[in-house]
Amino acid sequence: MEVYTGLVSFGWPWFFQIANTLILVALLAKFLFKPVNKMLEKRKNTIANDLSTAENQRVEAEALRADYEKKIKEIRIEADAILKEARNKADERAKEIIQEARNKSDDIIEKAQVEIERNQRNAYNELKDEVAAMAIMAAEKIIGEKMDDELNEKLVVKFIEEAGDVKWQN
C-alpha cells in the first residue's frame, strides 16, 4: 500500500534535505568548482608567465641587437682604421721604393760617368803617347836622323801637352 505524507507537512525529510544540500555543496565544490577554478588560475598564471617571459625575451633581444649594432659599428670603424693604415703604409713603402730606385739609378749613373771619364782619360793618355811616338817618328823621318831620344821625347810630349790642353779638352 502506498503511503503519502501531507502536501504541507514537515518531517524527517527536512533534516535529510538539509544534509543533502550541504553534502551536495561540498561535493560540487570539490568536483566542479575547485578543479575548474584551479584550471582557470593555472591558465591565468601560465598566460601571465608566458607574457612576461616573452617580454623579457623581447627586451633581451633588443639589448642584444643594440649590442651587436654597436659592435658592428666599432668593427667597421676599426676596419676603416686598419685599411687607412695599410694604405698609408703602402704609400710610404711605394715612396721608399721609388726613392731607393732613384738613389740606385743616381749611383749607377754617377758610377757610369766616373767610368766614362776614366775611360776617356785612359784613351786620351794612350792617344797622347801614341801621337807623341808618331810625332817623334815623323820628326825623325823629316830630320833624317835619330833624335836624342830622351831629350826629344820630353820636348814632344811637352808640346803635345800644351797643345792638348787646349785641343783635347771638351
Place this chain on the structure above:
Amino acid sequence: MNTEFGPKIIVEFSNGVFITETVINTWIIMAVLVVVSIILTRNMKLVPDGKQNVAEILVGVLTSLVGSSMGKDKLGFVPYMGTLMIFLVCANLWGLVGFRAPTADLNTTFALSILTFFMIHGNSIRRKGVGGWLKGTFFEPVAVMAPLNLISEVATPVSLAFRLFGNIVGGMIIMALVYNALGTILGGVLPIPIFELGIPAVLHAYFDVFAGVLQAFIFTMLTMVFVSMAMD
C-alpha cells in the same frame, strides 16, 4: 485519479524515521550532478576542449553572477550559490522527466531557506560581531522597529520556502489535473491517449521550464542579495 499530492513514503524504519520520494529524487539528482561534474572536469587541459568548455562556462557564469550581485569580495560564496542554482534548476525540471520534483515538497524548500537564514545571520555576525549584527538587523533605522524587524527576518525564509514550493507544486498539481482531464475527454473510449500527447507540452514549457528556471534564479538571487546585504 490519485488525489494525494503529498510525496510518497518509500521506506519507513521501525524507529519512525521515513524516507520520501523527495529524498530519493534528491539523491538521484545529487548522483547525476556529481557524476556529470566529475566527467566534465576530468583530464582538464590548459587548452580546453568541448566538455571542459561547458564546465568552465558554467563556473564562469555562476562566478560572475555572484560577483555582480554580491560583490567581488564575496566570491567565496560561489560554490554554495552555484550549487544552489544548479540544484534548483535540476530539481525544478525534474518533473519533466516524470519524477516528482524535490522542490515540490516543503521539506526541501524549507531546508534550503533555513540554510539561507543561517547564512544571512551567521555571516552577518561573522562580519560585524554580535553587537553589530543585533544593531544592524533589529534596531535599524530606530530601536522601536525591533519587533517588526524580527518578523521581517523570520518571514524571509518562510517566504522564500513557500514561494518556491508554491510555484513548483502548483505547476505539478495543474499538470496532474490537465493530464487527468485530457485522459477523460473521450471517456476512455480511445485506447491511445491521443490528447495527452502534444497539448501538455505547452503547459510543461510554462510551468516546469519557465517557472522552474525562473524560481531557481529568484531563490538564488534572493539568497545572494540577503546574505550580501546582511554583511555590508
